[in-house]
Amino acid sequence: MFEIKKIIGGLLMPLPLTLIILSLCLLFIAKQNKKSYLIAWLCVFATWFISTPYGANLLIEPVEKTQAPFDIKKHKKLDYIVVLGCDVYANSRLPANGQLGGCALSRLVEGLRLANAYPQAKLIVSGYGFGKTTGADLMAETAKSLGIAKHRISTNPTAKDTADEAKLLAPKLVDRKVALVTSTSHMARASDLFYVQGVDVIKAPVQFYTYKNTPTHKLFIPDSGVLRAVTSHWHEVIGKAWIALRRFINPEAL
Structure with a gap:
């Protein structure tokens, strides 16, 4: 029944x-x-x-199957944690986290997990937006409200797409230990664009959509x-x- x-x-x-x-x-x-x-x-x-x-x-x-979650045990050090931007729903009545969509929140949560595991690492949040509201600023505000110190966070609010993000961030990331946080579907393209700019990232994919364990009736x-x-x-x-x-x-x- x-x-x-x-x-x-x-x-x-x-x-x-x-x-x-x-x-x-x-x-x-x-x-x-x-x-x-x-x-x-x-x-x-x-x-x-x-x-x-x-x-x-x-x-x-x-x-x-080609992607695996970031394993903290395998990496002793990180210099930067880069969280790429995603969906934003600007609404000044809501707190910063309430203006981030599920994709952005999923990426940011992983970024915060890594930031807590590597307290010396800098957190870079990226993402364009609408008018004065950008995904980068909303993620920065959310990160600060969840305990990440302001001096550890930098923003990249002007990049309109992943290619822009890679070009703008590359100068400070070359020859550094960098964890790249983005959706699993997006990781191959994103890591390739960063690699072309001279940044060999450590992949930290999120948003896995495996449905093989879905109940039969669904x-x-x-x-x-x-x-x-x-x-x-x-x-x-x-x-x-x-x-x-x-x-x-x-x-x-x-």
């Missing part, structure tokens, strides 16, 4: 419910244009598939959170393709 309740409840969530309604509509619309009709069905099935834990795991797990039900995870990985596919194109046109780029 519990599983049945969860299955019905899951199917009534906005994403699966919308896909079900679209499927029902397709059953009753005219089918004169068979190619368009077939493409519409393929789109529905594809969206359903990549939104399920089963489908997402097939796409994401091969990437995540495996094939679409979920917006799962679709968001797949989207973040697809974003990296596009990002890597863009870098490859830029470097093909100009080997000195990025």
Whole structure:
């Protein structure tokens, strides 16, 4: 009974419910244009598939297997801990941590874990934003409110993307022990961009999205959170393709 309740409840969530309604509509619309009709069905099935834990795991797990969490026991010293920026939801009514999205908070928490483990290391928080509100400043304020001394924190609020972050931070990071904190999906691209700037980072990935242990009754039900995870990985596919194109046109780029 519990599983049945969860299955019905899951199917009534906005994403699966919308896909079900679209499927029902397709059953009753005219089918004169068979190619368009077939493409519409393929789109529905594809969206359903990549939104399920089963489908997402097939796409994401091969990437995540190449990454491992930062192991404090393996590294005796760090000079810098670099936390790359992520989602920001500016709202002056909220404290700094309340304006950071889940991705930014996940990265910052890992940065704070490492900052506590390596008290001599400097914490660099990065990230662009909107107007006067930047991800870097919000993460700095949150870090200070959680006990990290102000003199240990520096910000990088002007970088608009990862390539900018690497270029702007590289001068102080070259030949230093640097832990790079970013999402697992983003780590390969980010570490490559830093490496090109002469910074050989120690990877500290967060936001692992493995779905292989999902309960059976949830495996094939679409979920917006799962679709968001797949989207973040697809974003990296596009990002890597863009870098490859830029470097093909100009080997000195990025």
